[in-house]
Amino acid sequence: MIERFIRDVPDFPKPGILFKDITPLLQSAEAFPECIDQLAALIPASSYDVVCGIESRGFLFGAPLALRTGKGFVPIRKPGKLPYKSVSQSYDLEYGKDRIEIHVDAVSHGQRVLLVDDVLATGGTMDAAVKLVRQVGGRVAATCFVIELLFLNGRKRLGDVPVHSLVKY
Numbered sequence: 424m425i426e427r428f429i430r431d432v433p434d435f436p437k438p439g440i441l442f443k444d445i446t447p448l449l450q451s452a453e454a455f456p457e458c459i460d461q462l463a464a465l466i467p468a469s470s471y472d473v474v475c476g477i478e479s480r481g482f483l484f485g486a487p488l489a490l491r492t493g494k495g496f497v498p499i500r501k502p503g504k505l506p507y508k509s510v511s512q513s514y515d516l517e518y519g520k521d522r523i524e525i526h527v528d529a530v531s532h533g534q535r536v537l538l539v540d541d542v543l544a545t546g547g548t549m550d551a552a553v554k555l556v557r558q559v560g561g562r563v564a565a566t567c568f569v570i571e572l573l574f575l576n577g578r579k580r581l582g583d584v585p586v587h588s589l590v591k592y
């Protein structure tokens with residue numbers, strides 16, 4: 424049912440990219456909570472201590488998931504947004520280059536982190552997020568996504584890190 428609320432937008436933000444637009448999903452009072460319930464059911468809540476979302480669409484799913492599962496929420500942000508001492512990682516996107524950051528005290532040593540984003544494409548973003556969490560002392564329990572673009576092999580790029588997704592293309 425989630426699938427019906429994902430809209431394909433061709434040639435956005437660049438020619439040749441088929442953008443998976445999740446705004447219809449967010450708009451639906453039935454599909455959005457259903458999506459959060461399904462994400463919560465993908466991974467046992469006992470296997471992680473905190474939910475970490477990647478700016479900005481990872482926040483839209485990560486924060487409600489944290490509320491739903493009774494966990495805290497940690498934001499991984501674009502450069503220059505976090506006010507406190509941070510570490511950063513740069514990475515390649517399906518359409519460009521970018522950088523993400525995390526506060527040095529965002530997770531405590533050995534804490535198990537569930538990483539959340541909307542789309543797994545090449546895996547570059549999530550790979551950088553995994554490195555950030557480890558850099559500040561966290562353990563990555565798993566990663567989860569609403570959408571996985573199988574043909575881009577993001578899973579392979581993430582190696583041994585468990586990957587869960589709701590809708591696969």
Ligand code: AMP
Pocket residue numbers: 440441442443444477480515516517540541542543544545546547548549577
């Ligand atoms: P990647 O690092 O290649 O796995 O790209 C993942 C990030 O880019 C996610 O934060 C997505 O929000 C975004 N993204 C990449 N490709 C797409 C796509 N085809 N449709 C929507 N978002 C995408």
